[in-house]
Amino acid sequence: MILNMFQSVGEAVFDRFAGVGRASIMLFGALFGIPNFRKGFPLFVKQVYVVGVQSLTIIMVSGLFIGMVLALQGYTVLVDYGAEDSLGPMVGLSLLRELGPVVTGLLFAGRAGSALTAEIGLMKSTEQLSSMEMMAIDPLRRVVAPRFWAGLFCMPLLAIIFSTIGIFGGHLVGVEWLGIDAGNFWSIMQSKVDLVDDVFNGVIKSIVFAIVVTWIALYKGYNAIPTADGISKATTDTVVQASLAVLGLDFVLTVFMFGG
Amino acid sequence: MPESIPQYSVEIEQLSFSRGDRPIYTDINMRFPKGKVTAIMGPSGIGKTTLLRLIGGQIKPDSGSIVFRGHNIPTLGRKKLYQVRQDMSMLFQSGALFTDMSVFDNVAFAIREHTKLPEDIIRTMVLLKLEAVGLRGARDLMPHELSGGMARRAALARAIALDPKLIMYDEPFAGQDPISMGVIVRLIKQLNDSLGLTSIVVSHDVPEVMSIADYVYIIADQRVIGKGTPKELLINESPLVQQFMQGLPDGPVPFHYKAEDYHCELLGGIK
Ligand SMILES: Nc1ncnc2c1ncn2[C@@H]1O[C@H](COP(=O)(O)OP(=O)(O)OP(=O)(O)O)[C@@H](O)[C@H]1O
Numbered sequence: 315m316i317l318n319m320f321q322s323v324g325e326a327v328f329d330r331f332a333g334v335g336r337a338s339i340m341l342f343g344a345l346f347g348i349p350n351f352r353k354g355f356p357l358f359v360k361q362v363y364v365v366g367v368q369s370l371t372i373i374m375v376s377g378l379f380i381g382m383v384l385a386l387q388g389y390t391v392l393v394d395y396g397a398e399d400s401l402g403p404m405v406g407l408s409l410l411r412e413l414g415p416v417v418t419g420l421l422f423a424g425r426a427g428s429a430l431t432a433e434i435g436l437m438k439s440t441e442q443l444s445s446m447e448m449m450a451i452d453p454l455r456r457v458v459a460p461r462f463w464a465g466l467f468c469m470p471l472l473a474i475i476f477s478t479i480g481i482f483g484g485h486l487v488g489v490e491w492l493g494i495d496a497g498n499f500w501s502i503m504q505s506k507v508d509l510v511d512d513v514f515n516g517v518i519k520s521i522v523f524a525i526v527v528t529w530i531a532l533y534k535g536y537n538a539i540p541t542a543d544g545i546s547k548a549t550t551d552t553v554v555q556a557s558l559a560v561l562g563l564d565f566v567l568t569v570f571m572f573g574g
Numbered sequence: 575m576p577e578s579i580p581q582y583s584v585e586i587e588q589l590s591f592s593r594g595d596r597p598i599y600t601d602i603n604m605r606f607p608k609g610k611v612t613a614i615m616g617p618s619g620i621g622k623t624t625l626l627r628l629i630g631g632q633i634k635p636d637s638g639s640i641v642f643r644g645h646n647i648p649t650l651g652r653k654k655l656y657q658v659r660q661d662m663s664m665l666f667q668s669g670a671l672f673t674d675m676s677v678f679d680n681v682a683f684a685i686r687e688h689t690k691l692p693e694d695i696i697r698t699m700v701l702l703k704l705e706a707v708g709l710r711g712a713r714d715l716m717p718h719e720l721s722g723g724m725a726r727r728a729a730l731a732r733a734i735a736l737d738p739k740l741i742m743y744d745e746p747f748a749g750q751d752p753i754s755m756g757v758i759v760r761l762i763k764q765l766n767d768s769l770g771l772t773s774i775v776v777s778h779d780v781p782e783v784m785s786i787a788d789y790v791y792i793i794a795d796q797r798v799i800g801k802g803t804p805k806e807l808l809i810n811e812s813p814l815v816q817q818f819m820q821g822l823p824d825g826p827v828p829f830h831y832k833a834e835d836y837h838c839e840l841l842g843g844i845k
C-alpha cells in the first residue's frame with residue numbers, strides 16, 4: 315500500500331524529470347543547429363511580428379493602467395506622511411524591478427504563449443510537422459527555433475515598454491492630476507533608480523522569463539496529443555505552468571538580486 | 575541483372591512493429607523494385623500508413639531492417655536520416671498542406687529550402703507541377719479555400735516538386751472524381767516511367783491500382799497475405815486474396831477491428 319504510493323510518487327517525479335530532459339534536448343536541437351541566416355532571418359522577423367508586435371497593444375494598455383493605479387494607491391498612502399514627493403521612485407522602482415518583467419511575463423504567456431502552443435499543436439495534428447520531416451526539413455529548426463528566438467528577443471523589449479508606459483501613467487496621475495511637483499517627481503526618481511541595480515536586474519528577470527515562457531509554450535505545443543482535446547489541454551497547461559513558473563522564478567530572482 | 579546493381583530501392587526484412595501491446599507487423603518481408611510502381615493494399619487500419627512512416631524513419635521498428643538505397647533506416651542518426659530523406663517524398667493521407675502558405679508556396683517550399691535556385695526558375699518548376707495536377711489556376715488560393723480533392727492534388731504537386739528517387743503515395747485517389755482520378759493515375763505512371771523513380775502506392779481502389787502497378791502486396795493480419803503482379807493476383811487461388819480483390823465483406827479477412835462477439839456484446843455480455 316505505502317510502497318505503491320511511494321512507487322507512484324517516484325514515477326510521477328521521474329516522469330517530470332524525463333519531461334524536462336526531453337524538453338531540454340528539443341531546445342538544444344532547435345537552437346544549436348547550424349544557423350542559416352539567409353533563410354532563418356526572415357522567419358525570425360515574421361515571428362517577431364506575430365509574437366512581439368501583436369502583443370504591443372495589450373502590453374501598452376496594461377502598462378498605462380497599472381502605472382496609473384500604482385500612482386493613485388501610492389499617493390493615498392504617501393500623502394499621510396507628507397512623503398508624496400517619493401511617488402516618483404515608488405512608481406519607477408515597482409515597475410522596473412517587479413511589475414514590468416512579471417506582468418509582461420504573465421501577459422505574454424496568455425497572449426503569445428497560448429497562441430504558440432495552439433499553432434504548433436495544430437500543425438502537429440494536421441501532420442504538417444510530419445510532412446516537413448519527410449521533406450528533410452527539420453521542424454525544430456524551421457518552426458520551433460525562430461519562434462523561440464523571437465520570444466527571447468521580444469519579451470525584454472515588451473517589459474521595457476511596459477515599464478516606460480507605466481511610469482508615464484504614474485506621471486499622468488501623480489503630476490497632472492494630483493498635482494505633485496513635476497521636477498520633484500522626475501529628479502527624485504532619477505536619483506533613486508540605479509541603472510545596474512534596478513534597470514538591468516529587471517531586464518535580466520525578463521530575459522529569464524522569456525526563456526521559460528517561450529520554452530514551455532513551444533514544448534507543450536510540440537508534444538501535444540494531436541487531437542482537439544490534447545491541444546486545448548496543452549494550451550491551458552502552457553498558460554498555467556508558464557505563469558506559475560514566472561511567479562516562482564520571480565521570487566527566487568528577487569531573493570538573489572535584492573534580498574541581500 | 576548482375577549482382578552489383580541493386581535491384582531494389584527499398585528492402586524490408588524481418589520487420590516487427592507494435593503499437594503498445596498490439597502487434598502491427600510480425601517478421602514481415604517486402605521488396606520494392608527500383609523504377610517500378612509497387613502497390614500496397616490491405617484492409618483499413620492494418621498498418622499501411624504505419625509502413626510508409628517506418629520507411630520514412632518517422633517511427634522505429636521493434637526489430638528488423640529497412641534498407642533504402644544502401645542505408646538501413648532504423649539505425650541512422652538524425653543528421654544522416656535527414657540527408658537520406660532528401661531522396662524520398664511522401665504524399666500524406668490527409669494532404670498535410672502548410673496552412674499558412676498559398677498553394678504556390680506550398681509547392682515551392684521544399685525547392686526553396688533545399689536549393690538556391692533563383693525565383694524565376696522556381697516559378698517555372700512550380701507552375702509545371704501545378705499544371706500537371708490541374709491546379710495552375712489555383713496557385714494563389716490558401717489551403718482552406720481548396721476542396722478535399724484539390725488539397726490532395728496540391729499535396730501531390732508538392733510531393734513531386736523536387737523529383738525524388740522514391741515517392742510514397744498514401745491513398746492518392748481518395749476523394750477524386752473519375753476525371754481527376756484518371757489524371758492522377760496517369761501522372762503517377764508517367765512520373766515513374768519518365769523519371770525512373772520508384773513509387774509505392776497505398777490504395778484501396780483495386781482497378782486503378784491494377785492498371786498501374788507492376789507489383790502488388792496485399793497485407794492483412796500483420797503479414798503479407800498475397801503478392802505478385804496484378805495478373806498473378808487475379809488468378810491467385812488464395813481465398814484471402816480473392817476476397818480482397820473482389821471486395822467481399824465476408825471471408826478470411828476480418829472487416830472488423832478486433833472485438834468481442836457482436837451479439838454477445840449487444841446483449842450486455844450474456845452468453
Ligand atoms: N499514433 C498511434 N498510436 C497508437 N496506435 C496507432 C497510432 N497510429 C495508428 N495506430 C494504430 O495502428 C494501426 C495501423 O494504422 P495505420 O494508420 O497504419 O492504418 P492504415 O492501414 O493506414 O489504415 P487506413 O487504410 O484506414 O488509412 C491502426 O489500427 C491504429 O489503431
Ligand SMILES: [Mg+2]
Nearest residue numbers: 622623667744
Ligand atoms: Mg492509412
